Amino acid sequence: MTEDPELTRREEPRPRVPIRIEEALAALAIAAMGVITFANVITRYLTNISLAFTEEYAIALMVVMTMLGASVAVVRNHHIRITYFVDRLRPMMRRRAELFAIAITALVFLGLAVYGSRMVWDEYRFEETSPGLGVPQWIYSIWLPVLSVVIVLRALGRGIRVARGDEQ
Template sequence: MSADPAAPAEGAPASPPRVPLKIEEMLAAASLGLVAIITFANVLTRYFSDISFAFTEEFSICLMVIMTLFGASVAVVRDRHMRITFLVNKLSPCWRRRAEMFSMAAIAVMFAILAVFGWQFAYDDYRFEVTSPALGVPQWLYSLWLPLLSVVITGRALGALVRLAGRGGA
């Protein structure tokens, strides 16, 4: 494993992705920053005035889901996703590459399924005019992020799969 966190892992595709990874990194960082600001403001307000901004929890949860999905997209591109390496490290380079390709295909399929069912979920929220409990805003504004970012992760996994397949041999 490389000391540089931005460097791809050992089994990662050699060529860089066509779409810059900075997009997801910046949006994940912005989500984290907004969660920190909202939480800090809530703590200060509660401390100095005994008033709680409990309704901000809706925004914080939505931003944490967004941040997690952007982070998952970055992890897929950098080949930093969770895996069990005990058996894979014992394989030959050819079989290790095949295992990595299978892993990327499984990630793509799983997030494609999540995008389809997430879309149905968001559409139901829209169709039935579901509103959030605290703020009363349309719930689909929160739930729409799941299918959208699942499509992004699916695309990133498919891109990594193509780069792995193009690497050939070992």
């Protein structure tokens, strides 16, 4: 299979806030997940005792890693899409379709931020704790609305760059 020359020629987008931040945080999250999981496996192997509580941390880190990856995908324009019809449009209509997709992305994550904030507030207000460790649940959940806002801001930044013609 040959590489698409248009994909290989595409330059890295240059947002004002570097995406290295999200990349570094995602790398830290996956490294922490690896350490936690490795420690659990070694402990189980050597002592026949499972560190079941580590699952809470691993799941929380997985959510954080997913949201950070989504943010990077928005900036780099690597989100999943089906372009059968869009590829057949004139360049101006293609740009409008891209701006529409960016607007929908921003709206979806804005909704996730709003409803996620309500959920976090309820967890804080009702003092919900996690089932395994008894940690306040909002500590895990707060990252959903926070990172959703980051994705909204990244989508808006990409929308501005596309509208200006800086990106496709």
